[in-house]
Amino acid sequence: MTQQSKISKREFLKKAGVTTAGAAAASTLAAPAVLGQTAIKWRLQTYAGASLAEHVIKPAIDSFNKVANGEMEIELYTADQLVPTGELFRAMQAGTIDAVQSDEDSMAAPVDVSVFGGYFPFATRYSLDVPVLFNQYGLKEIWEEAYSEVENVTWLSAGSWDPCHFNTTKPIRSLEDLKGLRVYTFPTAGRFLSQFGVVPVNIPYEDAEVAVQTGEIDGMAWSGITEDYTVGWANVTKYFLTNNITGAWIGSFFANSERWAEVPDHLKTLFQLTMDSSHYYRQWWYWGGEAKLRVEGDKLELTSIPESEWNQVVKAAETFWADIAKESDRSARVVEILKNYAGVMEKAGPPYRYG
CATH class of the missing domain: 3.40.190.170 (Bacterial extracellular solute-binding protein, family 7)
Structure with missing residues (x-):
């Protein structure tokens, strides 16, 4: 090492101090530009x-x-x-x-x-x-x-x-029980269910519980049983239909x-x-x-429509899908995907599809 390149410990610390101080100053100057930005x-x-x-x-x-x-x-x-x-x-x-x-x-x-x-x-x-x-x-x-x-x-x-189930003040044990049933539900679900005599009612979400208590509606076709218990609907209805019109x-x-x-x-x-x-x-x-709530819940009695009857609802969905597919080219593409997917799941068998 040449004499010119030698550096004492004191000089090194002095220079390092200047460098560090300069970096700190630059950091301090830069910080407000970042931290000062509005979130x-x-x-x-x-x-x-x-x-x-x-x-x-x-x-x-x-x-x-x-x-x-x-x-x-x-x-x-x-x-x-x-x-x-x-x-x-x-x-x-x-x-x-x-x-x-x-x-x-x-x-x-x-x-x-x-x-x-x-x-x-x-x-x-x-x-x-x-x-x-x-x-x-x-x-x-x-x-x-x-x-x-x-x-x-x-x-x-x-x-x-x-999934979409009915929770109601009246028991549903047959398709006949759906006739005249006033339920809070989604527009498309209501459009489909109306062919079985269901009367869809459009009200604000937070008004549904009170609407059941006042008799304005007979229940909901809005959710699964988890939601019924979570939001308080299980406190004002008595029955839960195990058949659903869609799984999610x-x-x-x-x-x-x-x-x-x-x-x-x-x-x-x-x-x-x-x-x-x-x-x-x-x-x-x-x-x-x-x-868990089907098995351990103590507020809603479970009812079911026999499969032989419920198959009429499942069959009606095929016509409903065909009608929706006619509404636009994109809707037709979605329906085709749903049909293809259902076919794959059926062919795959358990656990993808049972029966």
């Missing part, structure tokens, strides 16, 4: 009432807010808190709210695939059918295509909820497109993980609850 704030409204939202979305949003570490915060609102459920889509499109968790059917999304959101009769048997249909059978691409034609709304992700509700997350574009990529990824977390929570929460 992104979203208002997200779910279709679910407060007690149900505790399960179907709140844990996921709480986790997002924690991990986002101040860069973004999502304020969660429950059914009808900011706007009525039927106006959710338009409110999101206009930027009144930033994001939504709902099915297309109940919030009247102006797309032809909206009829398949919520409960499309006999489209699914189990909750796992939904993510498979979207991720392996092409529904994801069709939903993206449909929403690309809608101004300022971005469809983000679909997942499954519970299809719901989605949506965002105002302009607000979604403002979100940095790493927070978009975080929100995707958040939606996946929400989907996963519901998979096990509903699946376990449906069985």
Whole structure:
């Protein structure tokens, strides 16, 4: 080492101190530009009432807010808190709210695939059918295509909820018992069930319990038994019909497109993980609850329509599907996918399909 290149310990520390101080100063100067930025704030409204939202979305949003570490915060609102459920889509499109968790059917999304959101009769048997249909059978691409034609709304992700059963004040043991039954249900489910004499009633989600108590409706065809107990409907109805018209509700997350574009990529990824977390929570929460409450629940008496009779309802769904397929080319493509999927599941046999 030459004399010129030698450096004493004192000189090294002195130079290191200058370098460190300079870096610290630069860091201090740079920090306000990052920390001083205004956090992104979203208002997200779910279709679910407060007690149900505790399960179907709140844990996921709480986790997002924690991990986002101040860069973004999502304020969660429950059914009808900011706007009525039927106006959710338009409110999101206009930027009144930033994001939504709902099915297309109940919030009247102006797309032809909206009829398949919520409960499309006999489209699914189990909750796992939904993510498979979207991720392996092409529904994801069709939903993206449909929403690309809608101004300022971005469809983000679909997942499954519970099956669609009746919980009522009157016992249902035959198709005859459906005649004149006034129930709170989804638009498409109501449209299908009306051929059997069911009278669909459209009221706000949070009014359903009181509507049963006042006699305005005879019950709900809205959920599975887990939801009946969770939201209090099991307290005001007496019977639960074990037959269902579909095995899983299809719901989605949506965002105002302009607000979604403002979100940095790493927070978009975080929100995707958040939606996946929400989907996963519901998979096990509903699946376990449906069985446990049928066996151990003490508020609702189980009733059933004999399979020989119920097959008339299953058969009617074939005609219903054919009618929906005629409404648009895209609807026809969805119906074809559902038929193909059902065929694969039937051929696969147990545990994919029993009987």
